[in-house]
Amino acid sequence: MSFVAYPDPRLSIAAGPRAGVDDALRTVGDKLLAAARDAKAYGLAAAHLGEAAPVVVVSDDPAGGDYRLLFNPMVTAVAAETEAGEEGSVSLPGVRVSIERPVWAEVSYMDATGEPRTARFEHFAARVALHEIEQMNGVFFLGKLSRLKRDMVLKKARKLSG
Numbered sequence: 001m002s003f004v005a006y007p008d009p010r011l012s013i014a015a016g017p018r019a020g021v022d023d024a025l026r027t028v029g030d031k032l033l034a035a036a037r038d039a040k041a042y043g044l045a046a047a048h049l050g051e052a053a054p055v056v057v058v059s060d061d062p063a064g065g066d067y068r069l070l071f072n073p074m075v076t077a078v079a080a081e082t083e084a085g086e087e088g089s090v091s092l093p094g095v096r097v098s099i100e101r102p103v104w105a106e107v108s109y110m111d112a113t114g115e116p117r118t119a120r121f122e123h124f125a126a127r128v129a130l131h132e133i134e135q136m137n138g139v140f141f142l143g144k145l146s147r148l149k150r151d152m153v154l155k156k157a158r159k160l161s162g
Contacts, residue, residue: 001034001035001038001039001049003035003039003048003049003090003091004047004048004049004050004091005091005092006089006091006092006140006142006157007140007154008091010047010050010052011047011048011091011135011138011140012138012140013047013052013138014052014136014137014138015045015046015047015051015052015053015054015055015136015137015138016054017054017072017074018054018071018072020110020114021071021072021110021111021112021113021114025053025054025055025071026112028046028049028051028053028055029055029057029069029071029112031049031051032044032045032046032048032049032051032055032056032057032069033057033067033069035048035049036057036059036067037065037067039090041059041090042058042059042062042124042128043056043057043058043059043128043129043131043132044056044057044090044132045132045133045135045136046136047135047136047138048089048090048091048135054071054072054073054136055069055070055071055072055073055136056069056070056073056129056132056133056135056136057069057070057132058070058121058125058128058129058132059125059128060121060125061124061125062124068119069111069112070107070109070110070119070129070133071109071110071111071112071114072109072110073107073108073109073129073133073136074107074108074109074133075105075106075107075129075130075133076106076107076108076118077105077106078102078104078105078106078126078130079102079103079104079105079126080102081102081103082100082101082102082103083100083101083103083123084098084099084100084101085098085099085101085124085127086098086099087099087127087131087141088141089135089140089141091140092142092157093160093161094157094160095153095156095157095160097141097142097145097149097153099127099131099141099144099145100144101126101127101130101131102126102130103122103123103126104120104121104122104123104126105120105121105126105129105130106118106119106120106121107119107120107121107129107133142154
C-alpha cells in the first residue's frame, strides 16, 4: 500500500462531514482498514490514502489489531488533564515526536450502517483517535509543534529518506 507522503497538500485538506454513510464511504473505510492492518498502523485517516473522506480507523490497543472504523467522527469532549506521548505517521516514516494530548476523549461518530454512536477513548486510544480525527480535519500532527521543532523534524525525515 502506498501512502500520501508529507508535505503532500492532500494531507491538509479537511474532509467535511457527510449526511450519512453510503457505499462510497464504506468502500473508503474498507480500504482504510486494510491499509491500517497492512501497515500495522495504530490508526489512519482517509487523507493518508489520498481520499478527502470523513472516515478514520483507530486501534484501541497499543499492540495493534483491534481496529474500529469511525465515519463522520467528531470530538465532543476531552479531559482537562493531558499527557505527553510519542506520535508518528505512515506519511513520515521513522519520525516520532512527543505531543501533549488530553488523557481521554469522547467521540460521536456513525458506524458502517449509519447508526450514530458515541465512544470514550482513554490514554493511548484517545491519542490515536484525536490524532486521526485532526488529520481528517486537515491538521497534520507536526502542526502541533513549534516552527523550529517542526523544521528539525523535517530535516531528520529528509535524512532518513535518503
